[in-house]
Amino acid sequence: MADVAIEYDNPYAVFVPGYEVTGTVVMAVREPVKANSVLISVHGEAHTHWTIQEARTRMVTRTNAQGHHHTVSETYYVSVPYSGCTPYVDGSAIVWTPPSGLSTDHIPAGNYRFPFRFLLPVNCPVSFEGGYGYIRYYCKARIDRPWYKFDKTTKRVFTVIPPSDLNYIPNANSPLQISQTKETGVLFFKNGKINVTVKLPKGGFVPGEAIALEADIVNYSSQKIKNIRVKIVQCSHYIAYRGSEVVQPGTIPVGGLMRSPARREDHREVFRSEEKVEILKGATEKWTRMVPIPPTVASFNNCPIITVEYFLKMKVTTSGAVSTTISAQLPIIIGTIPIRQISVPPPPPPQPGGAPLYPQIPESSDAPPSYAECVFGAGKVKDQDETDEFTPRYPCYPNITPSAPPEEIEKM
Incomplete structure (x- = not known):
């Protein structure tokens, strides 16, 4: 028989909207195979389900x-x-047909390589694997065999990454700050207040970068502060319909009396650290840490049924039989191209043709990113024909220089 595989020209199987997905269908035919054709197809969609x-x-x-x-x-x-679907890519091409105009013929024994290319639409959102859905793209090769119950097929998923340039996102380079004050103790046994002010040098970051977190902790209570916890949380939002519904790209999900969309949220910890501290009563302490961002999907809201946002959360806990927890959180943006201190010209619109490994960034910036597997691993929502687990890859800047707190934060 025959073995069929798909090889992508990009070694990471990463592609950019508005450019081409290119690769080769590789066939090893051990004995002549009767076939009508050999086809390659590309598919991509957002899908939610619960x-x-x-x-x-x-x-x-x-x-x-x-x-x-x-x-x-x-x-x-x-x-x-409940489920929802938004289609983005659906195309096919024939890479082999019988010679001399025959409808059916044999593929002779031997090794074959059939190149292919598909143009991705410019509106494709980023690949994503979540708890209640996914945005997934793949190519499928198929040997159309007459009189056989099943055709010979193979499927390979690839990652789509639209550029998310933090230099063009409003407020991504602006410092962030939030203050929270809480009374400790319970009812008639109040122990004084604790004030926590959390500061970030900016709001936009890329995977591989570390966030320079600074917190001013003022302990006016009679209890000691014993624990500080910091998390980066991914919050994903999903929309689905009773039964099923197709929602076209660029539209807003709506429904009638019996078809109103259902919504779900999923919270996952991208990073978490917990540290024992001892901040005595009446003390003031400036607490600083570098919070790393592992490989994860960029923030996005250009898909009508799946969106993703991020928060940095900090919790301060006191000691005592009745402990008190003070929580503070700030929204952050995860992008794919880091903030630069130099003037950056507007990015050119994508042109049809071969895609670069990654959109170009200014020469004075850090080295182009690597592509690392998502910190959450393979997706959990499977299709009926899914056999191999797939983990998307995202840009990662392991050597980027962390941003120091700007002067504006010091003056606040």
Whole structure:
């Protein structure tokens, strides 16, 4: 028979919207194979899915110990599926047909390489694997065999990464600050207040970069502060419909009385650290740490059924039999191209043709990024024909210089 594989020209299998996905269908035919054609296709979509347990009632007849029958109402539960789909890419091409105009012929034994190329639309959102859905792109090669129950197929997923340049996102380079004050103790046993002010040098970062976090902690309480926890949290939002619904790109999900969209959120910790401290009562301390950002998807909101945002969260906990926790959080933006201190010209619009490994960035910037597997690993939502697990890759700047707190923060 024949072995079929897909090889992408990009060794990381990473491509950019508005450019071409290029690769080769590789076939090793051990003995002649009767076939109508060999096809390669490309597909991409956002997909959401979950089930909801709904209570139903029914009347059932019961028999008591005396043999008397009576009818009662019984509650039971059914699983109701909710899903949504937004299509982005769907195309195919024939890479082999029988010679001499025949409808069917044999592919002779041997090794074959059939190159292919597909143009990605400019509106493709980033590849993403989440708890209640995904945005996934793949190519599928198929040997169309006559009189066989199943065709010979193979499928390979690839990553799509639109440029998310922090230099053109409003407020990405502006410092952030939030203050929280909380009374410690309970009811009539108040122990004084604790004030926490969290500062960030800017709001936009890229994977591989470290956030220079600075916190001013003022302990006016009679309790010691014993613990500080810092997290970067990814918050993903999903929209689905009872049964199923196709939502076209660029539209806003809507529904009628019976087709209103259902929504879910999923929170995942991108990074977490916890540290024992001892800040005595009446003390003031400036607490600084570098918070690393591992490989993760950039913030995005250009898909109608899936969006992703990020928050940096800090919790300060006191000691004592009744401890108190003070929480503060700031929204941050994750991009794919870091902030530069030099003037950056507007990016050119994508042109059809071969895609570079990654959009160009200014020469004075750090080295172009590597592509690292997502910190969350492979996606958990599977299709019926999924066999291999897929982990998307995202740009990562392991050697980027962390931003120091700017003067504006010091003056606040």
